[in-house]
Amino acid sequence: MSDAREPDSELEVPETRETVDYDELADLLGDRVIRREDHLNAGGFVIHPGDVQTVLRTLRDEAGFDHLSCLTAQEYEDRYESIYHLSKYADRTQEVNVIVPTDKEDPWNESAAPIYKTAEWHEREASGQATGRRAERTRQSAHGDPAEDGVTGGRGLEHGLGVPV
Amino acid sequence: MFLNIGPHHPATHGVLHLKTVLDGEQVADVEPDIGYLHRCEEQMCQNNNYRHQIMPYPDRWDYTANLPNEWAYARVAEDLNDIEVPEYAQILRTMSVEFARIMGHMLAVGTFALDVYGDFTATFMYAIRDRELVQNILEDLTGQRMMFNYFRLGGVVWDLPEPREEFFEKVRDFIDDLPEALEEYHDLITTNEIFQKRTIGTGVIDAETAKQYGCTGPVARASGIDYDLRRDDPYGYYDELDWDVVTEDGCDNFARLLVRMREVEESAKLISQCVDLLEDWPEDERDIQSNVPRTLKPDADTEVYRAVEGAKGELGIYVRSDGTDKPARFKIRSPCFNNLHSLEAMAQGEYVPDLIAALGSLDVILGEVDR
Numbered sequence: 090m091s092d093a094r095e096p097d098s099e100l101e102v103p104e105t106r107e108t109v110d111y112d113e114l115a116d117l118l119g120d121r122v123i124r125r126e127d128h129l130n131a132g133g134f135v136i137h138p139g140d141v142q143t144v145l146r147t148l149r150d151e152a153g154f155d156h157l158s159c160l161t162a163q164e165y166e167d168r169y170e171s172i173y174h175l176s177k178y179a180d181r182t183q184e185v186n187v188i189v190p191t192d193k194e195d196p197w198n199e200s201a202a203p204i205y206k207t208a209e210w211h212e213r214e215a216s217g218q219a220t221g222r223r224a225e226r227t228r229q230s231a232h233g234d235p236a237e238d239g240v241t242g243g244r245g246l247e248h249g250l251g252v253p254v
Numbered sequence: 255m256f257l258n259i260g261p262h263h264p265a266t267h268g269v270l271h272l273k274t275v276l277d278g279e280q281v282a283d284v285e286p287d288i289g290y291l292h293r294c295e296e297q298m299c300q301n302n303n304y305r306h307q308i309m310p311y312p313d314r315w316d317y318t319a320n321l322p323n324e325w326a327y328a329r330v331a332e333d334l335n336d337i338e339v340p341e342y343a344q345i346l347r348t349m350s351v352e353f354a355r356i357m358g359h360m361l362a363v364g365t366f367a368l369d370v371y372g373d374f375t376a377t378f379m380y381a382i383r384d385r386e387l388v389q390n391i392l393e394d395l396t397g398q399r400m401m402f403n404y405f406r407l408g409g410v411v412w413d414l415p416e417p418r419e420e421f422f423e424k425v426r427d428f429i430d431d432l433p434e435a436l437e438e439y440h441d442l443i444t445t446n447e448i449f450q451k452r453t454i455g456t457g458v459i460d461a462e463t464a465k466q467y468g469c470t471g472p473v474a475r476a477s478g479i480d481y482d483l484r485r486d487d488p489y490g491y492y493d494e495l496d497w498d499v500v501t502e503d504g505c506d507n508f509a510r511l512l513v514r515m516r517e518v519e520e521s522a523k524l525i526s527q528c529v530d531l532l533e534d535w536p537e538d539e540r541d542i543q544s545n546v547p548r549t550l551k552p553d554a555d556t557e558v559y560r561a562v563e564g565a566k567g568e569l570g571i572y573v574r575s576d577g578t579d580k581p582a583r584f585k586i587r588s589p590c591f592n593n594l595h596s597l598e599a600m601a602q603g604e605y606v607p608d609l610i611a612a613l614g615s616l617d618v619i620l621g622e623v624d625r
Binding site: 126128129130131155156157158159161162163172174178180181182184186205206207209210 | 333334463465466467468474479481483486487556557558559560561568570572574582583585587591592595
Protein backbone atom coordinates (compact mmCIF):
# COMPACT_ATOMS: atom_id res chain seq x y z
CA MET A 90 0.00 0.00 0.00
CA SER A 91 1.09 3.55 -0.45
CA ASP A 92 2.28 4.44 2.97
CA ALA A 93 5.06 6.77 1.91
CA ARG A 94 4.26 10.18 3.29
CA GLU A 95 5.32 13.28 1.45
CA PRO A 96 5.65 15.93 4.13
CA ASP A 97 6.73 18.63 1.73
CA SER A 98 4.08 18.10 -0.86
CA GLU A 99 2.02 21.26 -0.73
CA LEU A 100 -0.46 19.97 -3.23
CA GLU A 101 -1.62 17.29 -0.86
CA VAL A 102 -5.10 18.18 0.37
CA PRO A 103 -5.54 16.89 3.91
CA GLU A 104 -9.31 16.53 3.54
CA THR A 105 -9.12 13.71 1.02
CA ARG A 106 -8.24 10.56 2.87
CA GLU A 107 -7.19 8.40 -0.01
CA THR A 108 -3.82 7.38 1.22
CA VAL A 109 -5.19 4.07 2.47
CA ASP A 110 -5.96 1.42 -0.12
CA TYR A 111 -9.00 -0.23 1.39
CA ASP A 112 -9.18 -2.84 -1.39
CA GLU A 113 -5.76 -4.02 -0.41
CA LEU A 114 -6.77 -4.17 3.25
CA ALA A 115 -9.88 -6.10 2.29
CA ASP A 116 -7.72 -8.64 0.45
CA LEU A 117 -5.49 -8.88 3.51
CA LEU A 118 -8.44 -9.67 5.75
CA GLY A 119 -10.03 -12.03 3.26
CA ASP A 120 -13.34 -13.60 4.20
CA ARG A 121 -13.24 -12.19 7.71
CA VAL A 122 -14.79 -9.09 6.19
CA ILE A 123 -18.55 -9.45 6.31
CA ARG A 124 -19.26 -6.10 4.70
CA ARG A 125 -17.55 -2.83 3.95
CA GLU A 126 -18.74 0.48 5.31
CA ASP A 127 -17.84 4.02 4.47
CA HIS A 128 -17.49 6.64 7.16
CA LEU A 129 -16.62 10.25 6.41
CA ASN A 130 -13.19 9.94 7.96
CA ALA A 131 -12.24 6.50 6.70
CA GLY A 132 -13.35 3.22 5.25
CA GLY A 133 -14.46 0.44 7.54
CA PHE A 134 -14.85 -3.31 7.73
CA VAL A 135 -17.67 -5.09 9.48
CA ILE A 136 -16.45 -8.26 11.15
CA HIS A 137 -17.68 -11.06 13.38
CA PRO A 138 -17.34 -10.48 17.16
CA GLY A 139 -15.15 -13.57 17.37
CA ASP A 140 -12.64 -12.26 14.82
CA VAL A 141 -11.59 -9.10 16.63
CA GLN A 142 -8.13 -10.30 17.63
CA THR A 143 -7.25 -11.87 14.30
CA VAL A 144 -8.38 -8.84 12.33
CA LEU A 145 -6.73 -6.24 14.55
CA ARG A 146 -3.51 -8.24 14.74
CA THR A 147 -3.39 -8.43 10.96
CA LEU A 148 -4.05 -4.72 10.61
CA ARG A 149 -1.41 -3.86 13.19
CA ASP A 150 1.33 -6.23 12.11
CA GLU A 151 0.84 -6.31 8.36
CA ALA A 152 -0.66 -2.92 7.57
CA GLY A 153 1.01 -0.82 10.29
CA PHE A 154 -2.05 0.38 12.18
CA ASP A 155 -0.33 0.62 15.55
CA HIS A 156 -2.62 3.20 17.15
CA LEU A 157 -6.02 2.31 18.56
CA SER A 158 -7.21 5.88 18.76
CA CYS A 159 -10.67 5.22 20.08
CA LEU A 160 -13.35 2.68 20.70
CA THR A 161 -16.94 3.76 20.23
CA ALA A 162 -19.75 1.60 21.55
CA GLN A 163 -23.33 2.30 20.62
CA GLU A 164 -26.79 0.88 20.59
CA TYR A 165 -28.99 0.39 17.55
CA GLU A 166 -32.53 -0.84 17.59
CA ASP A 167 -31.52 -4.34 16.53
CA ARG A 168 -27.94 -4.62 17.73
CA TYR A 169 -25.03 -3.22 19.69
CA GLU A 170 -21.98 -2.09 17.84
CA SER A 171 -18.35 -1.40 18.69
CA ILE A 172 -16.17 0.61 16.38
CA TYR A 173 -12.41 0.37 16.71
CA HIS A 174 -10.93 3.54 15.23
CA LEU A 175 -7.41 2.65 14.11
CA SER A 176 -4.67 4.90 12.90
CA LYS A 177 -0.88 5.09 12.69
CA TYR A 178 1.59 6.95 14.82
CA ALA A 179 3.71 7.38 11.72
CA ASP A 180 0.89 8.89 9.67
CA ARG A 181 -2.25 10.06 11.40
CA THR A 182 -4.11 10.66 8.14
CA GLN A 183 -4.28 6.92 7.54
CA GLU A 184 -7.30 5.54 9.30
CA VAL A 185 -9.49 2.48 9.23
CA ASN A 186 -12.59 1.56 11.23
CA VAL A 187 -13.27 -1.94 12.39
CA ILE A 188 -16.96 -2.36 13.11
CA VAL A 189 -18.16 -5.18 15.31
CA PRO A 190 -21.92 -5.65 15.55
CA THR A 191 -23.17 -7.91 18.27
CA ASP A 192 -26.40 -9.52 19.31
CA LYS A 193 -28.73 -7.80 21.76
CA GLU A 194 -29.63 -10.96 23.64
CA ASP A 195 -26.11 -12.18 24.20
CA PRO A 196 -23.85 -9.24 23.50
CA TRP A 197 -20.14 -9.90 23.54
CA ASN A 198 -17.06 -9.49 21.45
CA GLU A 199 -13.52 -10.71 21.67
CA SER A 200 -11.27 -8.29 23.54
CA ALA A 201 -8.70 -6.24 21.66
CA ALA A 202 -6.52 -5.90 24.77
CA PRO A 203 -3.86 -8.42 23.67
CA ILE A 204 -3.28 -6.33 20.54
CA TYR A 205 -3.65 -2.85 21.99
CA LYS A 206 -3.21 -2.50 25.74
CA THR A 207 -5.35 0.64 25.76
CA ALA A 208 -8.39 -1.45 24.80
CA GLU A 209 -8.54 -2.69 28.39
CA TRP A 210 -9.92 0.62 29.58
CA HIS A 211 -11.87 1.44 26.47
CA GLU A 212 -13.66 -1.87 26.53
CA ARG A 213 -14.46 -1.51 30.18
CA GLU A 214 -16.09 1.81 29.52
CA ALA A 215 -17.83 0.45 26.46
CA SER A 216 -19.33 -2.47 28.28
CA GLY A 217 -21.32 -0.07 30.39
CA GLN A 218 -21.99 2.51 27.75
CA ALA A 219 -23.31 0.58 24.86
CA THR A 220 -25.76 -1.52 26.67
CA GLY A 221 -26.59 0.11 29.93
CA ARG A 222 -26.36 -3.22 31.63
CA ARG A 223 -23.88 -5.96 32.25
CA ALA A 224 -23.46 -6.90 28.67
CA GLU A 225 -21.21 -6.94 25.70
CA ARG A 226 -18.54 -8.37 27.87
CA THR A 227 -15.30 -8.83 26.11
CA ARG A 228 -14.03 -12.33 26.33
CA GLN A 229 -10.64 -13.96 26.05
CA SER A 230 -8.61 -11.04 27.21
CA ALA A 231 -4.97 -11.81 27.85
CA HIS A 232 -4.79 -10.64 31.43
CA GLY A 233 -7.90 -11.78 33.17
CA ASP A 234 -11.01 -10.16 31.89
CA PRO A 235 -11.12 -6.39 32.22
CA ALA A 236 -14.71 -6.13 31.15
CA GLU A 237 -15.76 -8.67 33.72
CA ASP A 238 -13.87 -6.82 36.42
CA GLY A 239 -15.44 -3.55 35.47
CA VAL A 240 -18.91 -4.93 35.42
CA THR A 241 -18.92 -7.15 38.42
CA GLY A 242 -16.56 -5.15 40.61
CA GLY A 243 -19.11 -2.51 41.48
CA ARG A 244 -18.75 0.89 39.93
CA GLY A 245 -15.17 0.39 38.86
CA LEU A 246 -14.35 1.93 35.55
CA GLU A 247 -17.75 1.27 34.25
CA HIS A 248 -19.08 4.73 34.81
CA GLY A 249 -20.89 4.89 31.50
CA LEU A 250 -24.42 5.82 30.75
CA GLY A 251 -25.86 2.76 32.34
CA VAL A 252 -25.79 1.26 35.74
CA PRO A 253 -25.00 -2.41 36.11
CA VAL A 254 -28.03 -4.42 37.14
CA MET B 255 0.00 -3.50 51.78
CA PHE B 256 -3.08 -2.00 50.25
CA LEU B 257 -3.02 1.78 50.18
CA ASN B 258 -5.77 4.16 49.15
CA ILE B 259 -4.48 7.33 47.53
CA GLY B 260 -7.34 9.74 47.11
CA PRO B 261 -10.11 10.23 46.12
CA HIS B 262 -9.69 13.47 48.02
CA HIS B 263 -6.07 14.44 47.90
CA PRO B 264 -4.43 17.46 46.27
CA ALA B 265 -1.96 15.26 44.40
CA THR B 266 -4.74 13.58 42.47
CA HIS B 267 -5.51 16.82 40.62
CA GLY B 268 -9.22 16.45 40.87
CA VAL B 269 -11.08 13.53 42.26
CA LEU B 270 -9.23 10.32 41.61
CA HIS B 271 -8.80 7.21 43.68
CA LEU B 272 -5.65 5.15 43.22
CA LYS B 273 -5.96 1.66 44.58
CA THR B 274 -2.33 0.94 45.29
CA VAL B 275 -0.70 -2.28 46.38
CA LEU B 276 2.71 -1.95 47.97
CA ASP B 277 5.44 -4.51 48.33
CA GLY B 278 7.58 -3.07 51.11
CA GLU B 279 7.89 0.54 50.06
CA GLN B 280 7.56 -0.13 46.37
CA VAL B 281 4.49 -0.05 44.20
CA ALA B 282 3.52 -3.54 43.11
CA ASP B 283 0.29 -2.54 41.43
CA VAL B 284 -1.78 0.57 40.98
CA GLU B 285 -5.30 0.72 39.69
CA PRO B 286 -6.91 4.10 39.11
CA ASP B 287 -10.56 4.17 40.10
CA ILE B 288 -12.13 6.83 37.96
CA GLY B 289 -15.59 8.21 37.41
CA TYR B 290 -16.00 10.63 40.31
CA LEU B 291 -16.22 13.57 37.94
CA HIS B 292 -18.51 11.93 35.42
CA ARG B 293 -21.06 14.48 34.21
CA CYS B 294 -22.70 12.72 31.25
CA GLU B 295 -20.92 14.97 28.77
CA GLU B 296 -21.61 12.63 25.85
CA GLN B 297 -25.24 12.25 26.75
CA MET B 298 -25.67 16.02 27.08
CA CYS B 299 -24.26 16.50 23.61
CA GLN B 300 -26.70 13.93 22.28
CA ASN B 301 -29.58 15.90 23.78
CA ASN B 302 -28.57 19.18 22.17
CA ASN B 303 -28.55 20.45 18.61
CA TYR B 304 -25.44 20.72 16.46
CA ARG B 305 -25.92 24.32 15.51
CA HIS B 306 -25.74 26.19 18.81
CA GLN B 307 -26.28 24.07 21.85
CA ILE B 308 -23.26 21.75 21.95
CA MET B 309 -20.43 24.27 21.69
CA PRO B 310 -20.54 25.47 25.33
CA TYR B 311 -19.94 21.95 26.64
CA PRO B 312 -16.45 21.15 25.31
CA ASP B 313 -15.08 23.90 27.55
CA ARG B 314 -16.01 21.69 30.48
CA TRP B 315 -13.96 18.66 29.41
CA ASP B 316 -10.38 19.77 29.84
CA TYR B 317 -11.14 22.85 31.89
CA THR B 318 -7.54 24.02 32.20
CA ALA B 319 -7.01 24.44 28.46
CA ASN B 320 -10.51 24.78 27.13
CA LEU B 321 -10.27 26.14 23.62
CA PRO B 322 -8.72 23.12 21.91
CA ASN B 323 -11.78 21.14 22.98
CA GLU B 324 -14.03 23.59 21.18
CA TRP B 325 -11.98 22.98 18.08
CA ALA B 326 -12.47 19.24 18.42
CA TYR B 327 -16.21 19.72 18.26
CA ALA B 328 -15.99 22.37 15.54
CA ARG B 329 -13.84 20.13 13.39
CA VAL B 330 -16.07 17.10 13.55
CA ALA B 331 -19.30 19.08 13.12
CA GLU B 332 -17.91 21.09 10.23
CA ASP B 333 -16.78 17.96 8.44
CA LEU B 334 -20.12 16.34 9.04
CA ASN B 335 -22.08 19.29 7.69
CA ASP B 336 -19.64 20.40 5.02
CA ILE B 337 -19.04 23.83 6.50
CA GLU B 338 -16.22 26.06 5.34
CA VAL B 339 -14.29 28.29 7.71
CA PRO B 340 -12.90 31.62 6.45
CA GLU B 341 -9.15 31.95 6.54
CA TYR B 342 -9.28 34.92 8.88
CA ALA B 343 -11.31 32.92 11.38
CA GLN B 344 -8.82 30.05 11.10
CA ILE B 345 -6.05 32.40 12.21
CA LEU B 346 -8.15 33.63 15.13
CA ARG B 347 -8.82 30.03 16.09
CA THR B 348 -5.18 29.07 15.87
CA MET B 349 -4.07 32.02 17.96
CA SER B 350 -6.69 31.56 20.67
CA VAL B 351 -6.07 27.82 20.93
CA GLU B 352 -2.35 28.34 21.37
CA PHE B 353 -3.05 30.77 24.18
CA ALA B 354 -5.19 28.10 25.79
CA ARG B 355 -2.40 25.57 25.38
CA ILE B 356 -0.07 27.91 27.26
CA MET B 357 -2.72 28.23 29.98
CA GLY B 358 -2.91 24.48 30.35
CA HIS B 359 0.83 23.93 30.32
CA MET B 360 1.42 26.69 32.89
CA LEU B 361 -0.99 25.06 35.28
CA ALA B 362 0.61 21.68 34.62
CA VAL B 363 4.08 23.00 35.39
CA GLY B 364 2.90 24.81 38.50
CA THR B 365 0.98 21.94 40.01
CA PHE B 366 3.72 19.48 39.13
CA ALA B 367 6.23 21.57 41.08
CA LEU B 368 3.73 21.66 43.93
CA ASP B 369 3.52 17.87 43.86
CA VAL B 370 7.15 16.89 43.78
CA TYR B 371 9.27 19.61 45.08
CA GLY B 372 9.61 21.34 48.39
CA ASP B 373 9.66 24.94 47.28
CA PHE B 374 6.41 25.65 49.08
CA THR B 375 4.32 27.39 46.47
CA ALA B 376 6.83 29.60 44.68
CA THR B 377 6.73 27.87 41.29
CA PHE B 378 2.99 27.49 41.52
CA MET B 379 2.60 31.23 42.13
CA TYR B 380 4.83 32.06 39.18
CA ALA B 381 2.87 29.72 36.93
CA ILE B 382 -0.47 31.11 38.04
CA ARG B 383 0.80 34.62 37.43
CA ASP B 384 1.68 33.77 33.82
CA ARG B 385 -1.56 31.91 33.37
CA GLU B 386 -3.40 35.01 34.58
CA LEU B 387 -1.73 37.08 31.87
CA VAL B 388 -3.03 34.68 29.26
CA GLN B 389 -6.46 34.69 30.84
CA ASN B 390 -6.52 38.49 30.66
CA ILE B 391 -5.72 38.39 26.96
CA LEU B 392 -8.35 35.74 26.30
CA GLU B 393 -10.84 37.72 28.36
CA ASP B 394 -10.26 40.66 26.04
CA LEU B 395 -10.79 38.39 23.07
CA THR B 396 -13.71 36.25 24.20
CA GLY B 397 -15.29 37.99 27.19
CA GLN B 398 -14.60 34.97 29.37
CA ARG B 399 -11.74 33.86 31.56
CA MET B 400 -12.36 30.14 31.54
CA MET B 401 -15.48 28.86 29.78
CA PHE B 402 -14.73 30.76 26.61
CA ASN B 403 -17.40 29.52 24.22
CA TYR B 404 -15.51 31.35 21.50
CA PHE B 405 -15.88 28.97 18.58
CA ARG B 406 -18.91 28.78 16.35
CA LEU B 407 -19.52 26.33 13.56
CA GLY B 408 -18.06 28.09 10.54
CA GLY B 409 -15.82 30.42 12.51
CA VAL B 410 -15.63 32.27 15.81
CA VAL B 411 -18.06 34.51 17.62
CA TRP B 412 -16.12 37.77 17.92
CA ASP B 413 -13.46 39.55 15.98
CA LEU B 414 -10.52 41.04 17.88
CA PRO B 415 -11.45 43.69 20.42
CA GLU B 416 -11.23 47.36 19.43
CA PRO B 417 -8.91 49.16 19.42
CA ARG B 418 -7.00 46.38 17.73
CA GLU B 419 -3.63 48.07 18.24
CA GLU B 420 -4.08 47.90 21.98
CA PHE B 421 -4.82 44.18 21.82
CA PHE B 422 -1.79 43.50 19.60
CA GLU B 423 0.38 45.47 21.97
CA LYS B 424 -0.85 43.49 24.93
CA VAL B 425 -0.17 40.20 23.15
CA ARG B 426 3.29 41.31 22.01
CA ASP B 427 4.18 42.45 25.52
CA PHE B 428 3.29 39.02 26.79
CA ILE B 429 5.23 37.23 24.06
CA ASP B 430 8.25 39.49 24.56
CA ASP B 431 8.33 38.84 28.28
CA LEU B 432 7.83 35.12 27.95
CA PRO B 433 11.46 34.04 27.30
CA GLU B 434 12.54 35.73 30.52
CA ALA B 435 9.66 34.15 32.41
CA LEU B 436 10.63 30.73 31.09
CA GLU B 437 14.20 31.32 32.18
CA GLU B 438 12.84 31.87 35.67
CA TYR B 439 11.12 28.52 35.54
CA HIS B 440 14.30 26.83 34.46
CA ASP B 441 16.13 28.53 37.33
CA LEU B 442 13.43 27.47 39.75
CA ILE B 443 12.77 23.99 38.50
CA THR B 444 14.80 22.21 35.88
CA THR B 445 18.25 23.31 37.01
CA ASN B 446 17.46 22.53 40.62
CA GLU B 447 19.22 19.49 41.98
CA ILE B 448 16.39 18.37 44.25
CA PHE B 449 13.95 18.59 41.41
CA GLN B 450 16.23 16.62 39.14
CA LYS B 451 16.62 13.92 41.76
CA ARG B 452 12.87 13.60 42.00
CA THR B 453 12.16 13.46 38.30
CA ILE B 454 15.06 12.15 36.23
CA GLY B 455 14.81 8.41 35.77
CA THR B 456 11.46 8.13 37.55
CA GLY B 457 8.13 7.35 35.94
CA VAL B 458 9.83 5.88 32.88
CA ILE B 459 7.78 4.68 29.93
CA ASP B 460 9.41 3.74 26.64
CA ALA B 461 7.97 4.58 23.25
CA GLU B 462 6.66 1.10 22.47
CA THR B 463 4.81 0.81 25.76
CA ALA B 464 3.45 4.34 25.38
CA LYS B 465 2.05 3.43 21.97
CA GLN B 466 0.45 0.31 23.43
CA TYR B 467 -1.39 2.50 25.92
CA GLY B 468 -2.43 4.92 23.20
CA CYS B 469 -0.50 7.76 24.80
CA THR B 470 -0.48 11.02 22.88
CA GLY B 471 0.43 14.63 23.45
CA PRO B 472 3.32 15.67 25.69
CA VAL B 473 3.33 12.24 27.35
CA ALA B 474 4.05 10.53 24.03
CA ARG B 475 6.41 13.21 22.80
CA ALA B 476 8.48 12.94 25.99
CA SER B 477 9.02 9.29 25.10
CA GLY B 478 10.38 10.27 21.72
CA ILE B 479 7.19 9.64 19.74
CA ASP B 480 7.13 12.32 17.08
CA TYR B 481 3.39 12.68 16.88
CA ASP B 482 1.33 15.85 16.85
CA LEU B 483 -1.98 16.21 15.06
CA ARG B 484 -1.41 19.86 14.35
CA ARG B 485 1.27 18.75 11.93
CA ASP B 486 0.32 15.15 11.14
CA ASP B 487 -3.35 15.70 10.41
CA PRO B 488 -3.33 19.41 9.67
CA TYR B 489 -6.26 21.65 10.38
CA GLY B 490 -6.73 25.36 10.95
CA TYR B 491 -3.75 27.45 9.98
CA TYR B 492 -0.98 25.28 11.38
CA ASP B 493 0.43 24.08 8.08
CA GLU B 494 0.96 27.68 6.98
CA LEU B 495 3.00 28.62 10.02
CA ASP B 496 6.58 28.01 11.01
CA TRP B 497 6.92 25.93 14.17
CA ASP B 498 8.30 22.63 15.42
CA VAL B 499 6.96 19.58 17.15
CA VAL B 500 8.83 19.21 20.43
CA THR B 501 10.12 15.79 21.41
CA GLU B 502 12.38 14.56 24.17
CA ASP B 503 13.75 11.08 24.60
CA GLY B 504 14.12 10.94 28.37
CA CYS B 505 10.86 8.98 28.74
CA ASP B 506 10.69 10.13 32.39
CA ASN B 507 8.94 12.70 34.57
CA PHE B 508 11.60 15.26 33.78
CA ALA B 509 11.20 14.84 30.03
CA ARG B 510 7.45 15.34 30.24
CA LEU B 511 7.89 18.60 32.10
CA LEU B 512 10.52 19.73 29.62
CA VAL B 513 8.29 19.00 26.65
CA ARG B 514 5.55 21.18 28.12
CA MET B 515 7.91 24.05 28.81
CA ARG B 516 9.31 23.88 25.31
CA GLU B 517 5.83 23.66 23.85
CA VAL B 518 5.00 26.97 25.51
CA GLU B 519 7.79 28.48 23.41
CA GLU B 520 6.38 26.91 20.25
CA SER B 521 2.91 28.21 21.07
CA ALA B 522 4.37 31.67 21.52
CA LYS B 523 6.00 31.34 18.08
CA LEU B 524 2.64 30.43 16.57
CA ILE B 525 0.85 33.27 18.34
CA SER B 526 3.29 35.92 17.21
CA GLN B 527 2.98 34.76 13.59
CA CYS B 528 -0.80 34.87 13.89
CA VAL B 529 -0.66 38.38 15.31
CA ASP B 530 1.46 39.55 12.37
CA LEU B 531 -1.04 38.07 9.94
CA LEU B 532 -4.04 39.52 11.75
CA GLU B 533 -2.49 42.96 11.88
CA ASP B 534 -1.96 43.08 8.14
CA TRP B 535 -5.28 41.55 7.20
CA PRO B 536 -7.33 43.84 4.91
CA GLU B 537 -10.24 45.36 6.78
CA ASP B 538 -12.91 44.31 4.30
CA GLU B 539 -11.83 40.66 4.36
CA ARG B 540 -12.17 40.02 8.04
CA ASP B 541 -14.80 37.29 7.83
CA ILE B 542 -15.19 35.68 11.20
CA GLN B 543 -17.95 33.26 10.19
CA SER B 544 -19.15 31.64 7.02
CA ASN B 545 -22.83 31.29 6.21
CA VAL B 546 -24.15 28.34 8.13
CA PRO B 547 -27.79 27.24 7.90
CA ARG B 548 -29.92 27.97 10.94
CA THR B 549 -30.67 24.29 11.39
CA LEU B 550 -28.21 21.50 10.66
CA LYS B 551 -29.57 18.09 9.83
CA PRO B 552 -26.85 15.89 8.41
CA ASP B 553 -28.00 12.86 6.40
CA ALA B 554 -29.04 9.92 8.49
CA ASP B 555 -26.40 7.33 9.32
CA THR B 556 -23.44 9.48 8.46
CA GLU B 557 -20.55 8.55 10.71
CA VAL B 558 -17.39 10.50 11.31
CA TYR B 559 -14.46 10.38 13.72
CA ARG B 560 -12.14 13.38 13.86
CA ALA B 561 -9.47 14.47 16.27
CA VAL B 562 -7.42 17.55 17.08
CA GLU B 563 -4.34 18.12 19.21
CA GLY B 564 -5.60 19.22 22.59
CA ALA B 565 -3.23 20.42 25.29
CA LYS B 566 -3.04 16.85 26.60
CA GLY B 567 -2.95 15.03 23.28
CA GLU B 568 -5.27 13.55 20.73
CA LEU B 569 -8.81 14.69 21.46
CA GLY B 570 -11.22 12.91 19.15
CA ILE B 571 -14.95 12.92 18.65
CA TYR B 572 -17.10 10.35 16.92
CA VAL B 573 -20.54 11.43 15.74
CA ARG B 574 -23.29 9.40 14.12
CA SER B 575 -26.24 11.31 12.73
CA ASP B 576 -29.80 10.05 12.48
CA GLY B 577 -31.25 12.74 10.21
CA THR B 578 -32.34 14.99 13.08
CA ASP B 579 -30.66 18.16 14.33
CA LYS B 580 -29.06 16.27 17.23
CA PRO B 581 -26.37 13.58 17.19
CA ALA B 582 -27.55 10.00 17.65
CA ARG B 583 -24.19 9.12 19.19
CA PHE B 584 -21.53 11.46 20.45
CA LYS B 585 -18.36 9.79 21.69
CA ILE B 586 -15.39 11.65 23.13
CA ARG B 587 -11.89 10.22 22.96
CA SER B 588 -10.06 11.88 25.79
CA PRO B 589 -6.26 11.97 25.71
CA CYS B 590 -6.17 12.04 29.51
CA PHE B 591 -8.09 8.78 29.68
CA ASN B 592 -5.39 6.96 27.73
CA ASN B 593 -2.54 8.77 29.43
CA LEU B 594 -3.86 7.88 32.87
CA HIS B 595 -4.06 4.23 31.90
CA SER B 596 -0.31 4.28 31.30
CA LEU B 597 0.33 5.22 34.94
CA GLU B 598 0.45 1.54 35.87
CA ALA B 599 3.40 1.01 33.55
CA MET B 600 5.24 4.04 34.93
CA ALA B 601 4.65 3.33 38.60
CA GLN B 602 5.48 -0.35 38.85
CA GLY B 603 8.44 -0.88 41.16
CA GLU B 604 8.65 2.80 42.05
CA TYR B 605 8.31 4.35 45.49
CA VAL B 606 5.06 6.06 46.44
CA PRO B 607 6.47 9.60 46.03
CA ASP B 608 7.56 8.65 42.52
CA LEU B 609 4.08 7.39 41.80
CA ILE B 610 2.77 10.81 42.82
CA ALA B 611 5.39 12.43 40.60
CA ALA B 612 4.41 10.22 37.66
CA LEU B 613 0.76 11.06 38.13
CA GLY B 614 1.55 14.77 38.23
CA SER B 615 3.72 14.49 35.13
CA LEU B 616 0.83 12.98 33.17
CA ASP B 617 -1.16 16.18 33.67
CA VAL B 618 -4.50 14.39 33.72
CA ILE B 619 -7.61 16.46 34.01
CA LEU B 620 -10.25 14.30 35.61
CA GLY B 621 -13.03 16.29 34.04
CA GLU B 622 -11.79 15.00 30.72
CA VAL B 623 -11.00 11.49 31.89
CA ASP B 624 -14.50 10.97 33.26
CA ARG B 625 -16.42 13.25 30.87
